[in-house]
Amino acid sequence: MDTPEAALRDAVRSALPRLEAIPDVEARRPRSPGKWSRKEIVGHLIDSASNNHQRFVRAQRTNDLVCATYDQDAWVEAQKYVDADWHDLRALWSHFNLHLAHVMEACPPDARTRPRARHNLHEVAFRAVPADQPTTLEYFMRDYVVHLDHHLAQIFDHETMHPVR
Numbered sequence: 146m147d148t149p150e151a152a153l154r155d156a157v158r159s160a161l162p163r164l165e166a167i168p169d170v171e172a173r174r175p176r177s178p179g180k181w182s183r184k185e186i187v188g189h190l191i192d193s194a195s196n197n198h199q200r201f202v203r204a205q206r207t208n209d210l211v212c213a214t215y216d217q218d219a220w221v222e223a224q225k226y227v228d229a230d231w232h233d234l235r236a237l238w239s240h241f242n243l244h245l246a247h248v249m250e251a252c253p254p255d256a257r258t259r260p261r262a263r264h265n266l267h268e269v270a271f272r273a274v275p276a277d278q279p280t281t282l283e284y285f286m287r288d289y290v291v292h293l294d295h296h297l298a299q300i301f302d303h304e305t306m307h308p309v310r
């Protein structure tokens with residue numbers, strides 16, 4: 146079935162072996178000057194998971210969808226992801242996301258689909274929703290997976306740009 150939890154589980158299961166194939170020396174290298182390394186992108190995805198975990202659970206008990214924001218670059222910088230253990234980062238990323246798929250599945254249908262007139266998805270969503278247009282938690286869950294896929298594509302971009310000869 147085409148649910149955000151199914152899409153999330155698929156994304157994690159297909160990406161994990163490919164992430165595990167990337168050696169630390171490669172993963173810590175900036176993709177280009179000033180850009181996040183692969184370890185930093187995975188770190189950013191862990192930050193995204195931890196922030197959205199809070200949002201997905203809290204939103205079940207509110208009528209609005211106004212979420213706390215976070216400074217993404219500052220979070221990545223503060224946590225020195227390049228110096229974190231690469232194996233542990235990948236394990237945390239995959240298990241946190243499998244838990245988020247479980248959280249999505251556990252969320253009651255009414256909380257997922259009831260319209261939220263008050264929200265800030267023009268600020269916090271990857272695919273923004275205008276402030277004057279109602280949205281749903283279901284949309285926000287799908288948006289979370291689209292954001293994750295976007296960053297996974299950045300991580301694996303190198304492979305497609307420079308195929309093995």
Ligand code: NI
Pocket residue numbers: 189292296
């Ligand atoms: Ni991002």
